[in-house]
Amino acid sequence: MSTRKTRKPREYQNRRLDALAAPPEAGHELFVGLSSLGDTLSRRHHSRDFAFAHSRYLRSRVLAVGLIFSLLSPLWIVVDALALPAELLKYTLVGRVGLMLGLLTVLLLAFTSGERVRRVRFSAGMLLALPAAFYLFVLVVLPDPQVQRLVGYGFIPFLLVASLSVFPFTLLESLFAGLLLLGLLGFSQVIDGSWMTGRGMEALWLLSSLLMVSLAANHFQLSLLLRLYRQATHDPLTGLFNRGALEIHLAKIQAWQRETEGPGRTGNIPCSLLLLDLDHFKRVNDSYGHSVGDTVLQQFAELLVGQTRRHDCVARYGGEEFVVLLVGSGQARAMEVAERIRYAVESFEFADHEGRRIPVTTSIGVTPLLEDEPTLAALRRADEALFQAKRDGRNQVAAVEVTTHG
Numbered sequence: 001m002s003t004r005k006t007r008k009p010r011e012y013q014n015r016r017l018d019a020l021a022a023p024p025e026a027g028h029e030l031f032v033g034l035s036s037l038g039d040t041l042s043r044r045h046h047s048r049d050f051a052f053a054h055s056r057y058l059r060s061r062v063l064a065v066g067l068i069f070s071l072l073s074p075l076w077i078v079v080d081a082l083a084l085p086a087e088l089l090k091y092t093l094v095g096r097v098g099l100m101l102g103l104l105t106v107l108l109l110a111f112t113s114g115e116r117v118r119r120v121r122f123s124a125g126m127l128l129a130l131p132a133a134f135y136l137f138v139l140v141v142l143p144d145p146q147v148q149r150l151v152g153y154g155f156i157p158f159l160l161v162a163s164l165s166v167f168p169f170t171l172l173e174s175l176f177a178g179l180l181l182l183g184l185l186g187f188s189q190v191i192d193g194s195w196m197t198g199r200g201m202e203a204l205w206l207l208s209s210l211l212m213v214s215l216a217a218n219h220f221q222l223s224l225l226l227r228l229y230r231q232a233t234h235d236p237l238t239g240l241f242n243r244g245a246l247e248i249h250l251a252k253i254q255a256w257q258r259e260t261e262g263p264g265r266t267g268n269i270p271c272s273l274l275l276l277d278l279d280h281f282k283r284v285n286d287s288y289g290h291s292v293g294d295t296v297l298q299q300f301a302e303l304l305v306g307q308t309r310r311h312d313c314v315a316r317y318g319g320e321e322f323v324v325l326l327v328g329s330g331q332a333r334a335m336e337v338a339e340r341i342r343y344a345v346e347s348f349e350f351a352d353h354e355g356r357r358i359p360v361t362t363s364i365g366v367t368p369l370l371e372d373e374p375t376l377a378a379l380r381r382a383d384e385a386l387f388q389a390k391r392d393g394r395n396q397v398a399a400v401e402v403t404t405h406g
Contacts, residue, residue: 040222041171049249050229054168055113055120057225061167062110062124069131070103076152083151091141099134106130124167128160128177132184139191147192154188154203157181161210165217168225174218178211237294238301241315246323249313250375253327257371271369272334274324275382276304276341279361279394281320292352296360303348307341323382331368331401338364338397346395361395368402 039045046054073096080092106123113119135156139147161181164174185207186195194200233245241249257269278284278300285293297320304314304324313325324341326334342364350358365385369378381400389398 037171037219039226040219043170049233049245049252050226051117052115052252053229054225055115055117057168058124059110059113059120062120062127063107065163065166066103066107066110066123066127069127070100070107073100073103079151084146084149088142088146088149092138095134095137095141098137099130102126102130124169125177128163131156132160132181135188136184139188144191147188154185157185157188158207158210161207161214164211164214165221167218168222169218170222171215171218174215175211178214182207182211235316238298238316240301240305240322241313243315243317246313246315246317246325247375249315250325250369250378253313253325254369254371254375269328270330271371272326272329272331273367273369273378273382274326274334274338274341275317275365275379275386276322276324276362277364277386277390278320279363279390284358284360288352288358292358295353296350296358299348299350300345300360300362303344304341307337307344317379323379325369331366331399334366334368335397335399338366342395342397363389363394364397365389366397366399370402 043051077093077096080089080096084092106126109119109126110123113123135153138150138153142150161178164177169177182204185203189195189197189200189203194203233241235242253271257271260269278296281293281296284296297316301314301316301322304322308314308324308326311327313323313327315323315325317323324337326337329337342362345360345362348360350360352358363386365382365388367378367381367385369375381402385398385400388400389396392398
């Protein structure tokens, strides 16, 4: 394997990484208190990786509910034909055709969205907005005396509020949609003359109660998704990404590199991998017990998180091995970070349950993560570098570089 020195003029570009479009985040500090209201209130504390998982789940719901709406909408034309005189059918028919075309567009958009999170969320919003817009259209264009002849249209706000419980929306998102639907119901009551009557107040109270039920369903559904996501992707001892989640995250970082750099600008946003191993960790378990060993691993994980940035990633690779992904860091800067981590571990006051200091050091292997290579290839190179650091006496930092062409 050939080597070459990292060109230093590029290193200053790494300092400006925070000004670029944010890369996918690992979110290792998130998901604390998954059952709390804050986790389901908004998306502010959700990592980008969870956003991808959440969008795939949301997409499946959009396709299912959109298909149901698309099948039911034309059937209601029969009800209109039986309840409305012929001269009024033209109003509802125009809106119904527009609704059907809109629903088919939403289905196509969701079906082709793939990993595009914003497109999935937009299609979910449009799925609820289209029936509401159709109802508003009919209320506005239909002559006032004829509104009372509509059959089943007043059920639309209730159907849409109930549909909110099917989707894993955040509480703020569902509350905003619910308030708009309450406003739509109030507008319809002004049109048909039931506003502030006993029947109108009963309908508003019923829709408000249904909205509360939907909000509770959103909370429990999103909390469950967050828990399942964490169990599937995070190490239970340290709270860091596990090996499977790390490999997926590395692939997303490589895709982000290719998308951000664009054609002809390969290498402008370099990334590096650090593979770390606690030296002689078996001695810690044998001398102090496995519970102390677990505490050391937890403290080591916290130390690594403290030594990295928001868009970097720290993962437990297995046993006492950990991986740090440095986004936007070339070889020279990665070596600086690795040496800083090595010194921080050597200086850290690891202690057993009785407060006695435990000497702990780490060996670190460093290698670049190329955007067009299998992630396992980069991890193997990092392992080679780690082996070299151990062979040189441990408590060392070693690097393996690769030659890139073009």
